[in-house]
Amino acid sequence: MELTKNFDSVIDFKLGADAPQWLFDMAYLHAVRLQRIRDHFKVPIKVTSFYRSPEYNQGIKYAAKRSLHTRGLAVDITVKDKDRDLLLFIFDYCKKSLDYGELFIYELPDGTLDSIHISLPALNNYKETLRYIKGADGKLIRKP
Ligand SMILES: [Zn+2]
Numbered sequence: 001m002e003l004t005k006n007f008d009s010v011i012d013f014k015l016g017a018d019a020p021q022w023l024f025d026m027a028y029l030h031a032v033r034l035q036r037i038r039d040h041f042k043v044p045i046k047v048t049s050f051y052r053s054p055e056y057n058q059g060i061k062y063a064a065k066r067s068l069h070t071r072g073l074a075v076d077i078t079v080k081d082k083d084r085d086l087l088l089f090i091f092d093y094c095k096k097s098l099d100y101g102e103l104f105i106y107e108l109p110d111g112t113l114d115s116i117h118i119s120l121p122a123l124n125n126y127k128e129t130l131r132y133i134k135g136a137d138g139k140l141i142r143k144p
Contacts, residue, residue, distance in 0.1 A: 006038050007031035012047045023051055026072035029120055033098055036078065036091060040097075045090075048115055049076040061138040068102060074119035078108075094118055099107045101125030107133045107143070 001024070009015040013027040027050065038045050052060070052069040054077060055056040068074035080084050091105045094116070097135040102125055104117040119125060 003028045003031035005048075007034055013050045014049075016074040023072050025047055026051070026120075028096045030075045030118075033118070034075070035122075037077075037093065037098070040093060041086065043079055043086065045077050047075050047081060048078055048081070050074075056109065062106075062134055062140050068122055068125065070117045071122070073122050074102065074117055076117050078115040082113055082115075085114050086138075087116060091116055095129060100127065103129045105131050106140075109132065109133060 001008055003013075007013070007027075009019075009024055009027050009032075012031070013023075015023055030047075030050070034045050034047070047080055049069060051072045052063070052067065054070045056058060057063045057067050057070050058065070063069070069076075077090075079090070087105065091103070093104050094100065100116065100117040101122040103119075104116060106114040106117065108114050131142055133141040135141050
């Protein structure tokens with residue numbers, strides 16, 4: 001289902017037709033924000049992670065136990081070839097132009113940028129802006 005001009009519930013958010021209505025609602029809220037980013041930079045934005053069930057979330061590397069992904073409140077995005085400059089520009093744009101709960105940028109141990117985590121404003125989370133390195137041991141290291 002098309003949510004906005006460039007974002008689709010199936011293609012981008014991987015929602016099946018049997019997904020609950022609230023997840024479509026959340027996907028729509030994210031899509032509207034991602035569309036703003038897409039229109040500003042005029043490049044495709046790839047959603048790499050949206051909703052994770054708490055069970056699934058437990059089993060994945062780097063995921064916080066109470067990740068906002070488990071409530072549909074967060075998306076992770078990246079761009080073609082993980083273009084470093086572009087990811088940094090998008091991170092800055094989000095910082096200035098979006099209302100968010102969490103805004104994280106993830107770096108790999110070799111220094112390449114991986115993805116940006118953007119959440120909707122959530123209870124107890126407001127404008128938390130962090131840089132993390134995805135450590136080789138599966139843990140996140142906070143970067144000043
Ligand atoms: Zn995330």
